[in-house]
Amino acid sequence: MNxxxxxxxxxxxxxxxxxxxxxxxxxxxxxxxxxxxxxxxFMTKAGRSQRAELHRLCREQLLSMPSPRPFxxxxxxxxxxxxxxxxxxxxxxxxxxxxxxxxxGVAVSDDEAFSIxxxxxxxxxxxxxxxxxQLRECWREADTLDNALGQHLRYAFSDRFGFxxxxxxxxxxxxxxxxxxxxPALKLTGEIEKVxxxxxxxxxxxxxLFGEGTEAIGDFYQISNQTTLGRSEEEILAEFADVILxxxxxxELSARSxxxxxxxxxxxxxxxxxxxxxxxxxxxxxxxALFGLSHLRLGVAxxxxxxxxxxxxxxxxxxxxxxxxxxxxxxxxxxxxRKAARASYVRQLMTPSGG
Amino acid sequence: MKCDRCNxxxxxxxxxxxxxxxxxxxxxxxxxxxxxYVQQAHLTMNEMLNEFVKAKTGMSNRxxxxxxxxxxxxQEFKDTGLLGCPKDYAVxxxxxxxxxxNAQHGATHHTGKTPAAAVAPEDSVKLRQAELSRLKxxxxxxxxxxxxxxxxxxxxxIKTLEAALPPGR
Numbered sequence: 001m002n003x004x005x006x007x008x009x010x011x012x013x014x015x016x017x018x019x020x021x022x023x024x025x026x027x028x029x030x031x032x033x034x035x036x037x038x039x040x041x042f043m044t045k046a047g048r049s050q051r052a053e054l055h056r057l058c059r060e061q062l063l064s065m066p067s068p069r070p071f072x073x074x075x076x077x078x079x080x081x082x083x084x085x086x087x088x089x090x091x092x093x094x095x096x097x098x099x100x101x102x103x104x105g106v107a108v109s110d111d112e113a114f115s116i117x118x119x120x121x122x123x124x125x126x127x128x129x130x131x132x133x134q135l136r137e138c139w140r141e142a143d144t145l146d147n148a149l150g151q152h153l154r155y156a157f158s159d160r161f162g163f164x165x166x167x168x169x170x171x172x173x174x175x176x177x178x179x180x181x182x183x184p185a186l187k188l189t190g191e192i193e194k195v196x197x198x199x200x201x202x203x204x205x206x207x208x209l210f211g212e213g214t215e216a217i218g219d220f221y222q223i224s225n226q227t228t229l230g231r232s233e234e235e236i237l238a239e240f241a242d243v244i245l246x247x248x249x250x251x252e253l254s255a256r257s258x259x260x261x262x263x264x265x266x267x268x269x270x271x272x273x274x275x276x277x278x279x280x281x282x283x284x285x286x287x288x289a290l291f292g293l294s295h296l297r298l299g300v301a302x303x304x305x306x307x308x309x310x311x312x313x314x315x316x317x318x319x320x321x322x323x324x325x326x327x328x329x330x331x332x333x334x335x336x337x338r339k340a341a342r343a344s345y346v347r348q349l350m351t352p353s354g355g
Numbered sequence: 356m357k358c359d360r361c362n363x364x365x366x367x368x369x370x371x372x373x374x375x376x377x378x379x380x381x382x383x384x385x386x387x388x389x390x391x392y393v394q395q396a397h398l399t400m401n402e403m404l405n406e407f408v409k410a411k412t413g414m415s416n417r418x419x420x421x422x423x424x425x426x427x428x429x430q431e432f433k434d435t436g437l438l439g440c441p442k443d444y445a446v447x448x449x450x451x452x453x454x455x456x457n458a459q460h461g462a463t464h465h466t467g468k469t470p471a472a473a474v475a476p477e478d479s480v481k482l483r484q485a486e487l488s489r490l491k492x493x494x495x496x497x498x499x500x501x502x503x504x505x506x507x508x509x510x511x512x513i514k515t516l517e518a519a520l521p522p523g524r
Contacts, residue, residue: 038441045425045439060489145470150471156441161455162465164441168451169356169364169458173467196379200368203460206379226368230462248508274361355512 005083013090013112018310021130025249027180028131031138032072033146034165034174035124042166055103058118062107065148071109085323091116121166135205135241172229177240184219184298185255203227218290242348271299279350284343289320316349357436358383364436366457384457422446487516
């Protein structure tokens with residue numbers, strides 16, 4: 001196991017800190033920039049030696065750039081499967097970066113607030129994550145990092161199309177703004193479909209927990225802008241942070257108060273069952289754990305669960321993911337043995353004051 | 356995002372609600388037209404000519420276009436949704452126009468930031484120092500393999516850089 005990754009495991013990481021604004025609904029905010037070097041082909045046409053040279057160049061620039069916070073660099077080819085999975089679960093790299101091949105790497109800040117993938121779909125994929133609703137803070141830091149890198153790397157850029165990317169869907173700003181929302185009450189009141197329809201109307205993409213191509217599990221949804229060309233970064237951010245998100249947050253909060261006033265029994269039943277599941281299950285899959293945690297999170301956010309805090313829930317959330325759990329166990333377990341170990345592990349964390 | 360039915364970039368996204376269950380669909384223009392979800396947009400003059408050539412020769416001249424730099428073929432892009440190099444945006448500009456407008460909901464021009472050009476003084480010192488240490492490493496390597504010409508050039512570069520750095524460093 002990579003010692004740098006090992007150091008991360010004791011903490012929840014920035015995106016699961018639950019300390020940011022609006023964290024009852026907004027789990028985390030993220031801004032991602034896609035960049036490519038002008039003098040190289042995109043990844044689809046980069047041969048082995050070009051890939052290696054790209055990697056060397058970007059890594060060198062990364063390691064010498066003035067950075068707002070300390071970071072380390074990981075060579076993906078020298079990283080084992082479980083460590084890669086851990087980084088996916090911590091939202092530091094994409095699934096694609098974990099399962100890909102060839103020379104590639106990632107720079108990760110010690111506090112996990114930023115990560116910069118090298119040789120993913122684009123040469124550089126830079127992301128900044130904050131807990132809660134902090135999109136402008138994310139953008140400011142992403143902009144700073146981008147400037148630091150762009151001083152010595154010549155980016156592929158055209159006046160007309162902006163930053164040139166391997167896929168035209170990222171063209172222009174190369175910026176994807178996204179938030180992880182927890183929308184359990186809208187699901188319970190059956191209004192979640194309306195959110196999807198409205199999101200589509202506003203040109204937003206709705207995705208699951210781990211981004212592109214993943215399902216929404218446990219009422220966690222990742223919402224992001226779909227267009228990257230034609231509007232400035234500030235305009236994209238302003239619409240997202242000042243228009244779209246306040247509406248979504250208000251909708252979820254109003255659904256919560258409707259439940260509280262009109263269907264308190266049903267609400268407490270859902271929460272109580274989740275507590276029951278997590279405290280008493282003897283065989284627990286990671287999906288089941290997530291479903292339980294979703295209602296538990298709702299209960300804690302609404303002050304309807306005693307003796308449990310958001311950090312504890314986030315801890316369980318992260319450590320029951322397959323990669324993290326395997327690391328915690330220290331050995332690969334299969335089937336029921338694994339489910340049994342997960343159940344017993346969750347029971348321990350769910351017991352107040354470790355007693 | 357790729358089309359649910361083929362691998363081209365999805366440009367049309369919608370949620371279909373059937374029996375109270377929602378189904379997300381992401382399709383490219385062609386698949387959407389084929390499935391009857393949307394009407395095929397009008398053919399441009401270019402596309403009409405292209406269809407004509409295709410009908411006559413069995414091959415489209417657009418599909419045969421190749422980027423001289425990276426070797427990317429238009430057909431390849433249609434299959435994967437990914438371009439081969441920055442120059443492709445110029446080589447395939449005609450073909451890409453519609454793709455970009457679809458993907459970007461009609462937008463055609465960038466209005467956001469431009470790459471950092473000016474170097475702030477304190478950053479420039481750091482970057483020069485980084486450059487300096489890289490040159491010194493290269494010099495050691497050059498001497499190890501007895502490439503004296505390379506070493507001489509590197510030594511000159513190092514001297515120039517050191518002269519440019521503020522004194523006392």
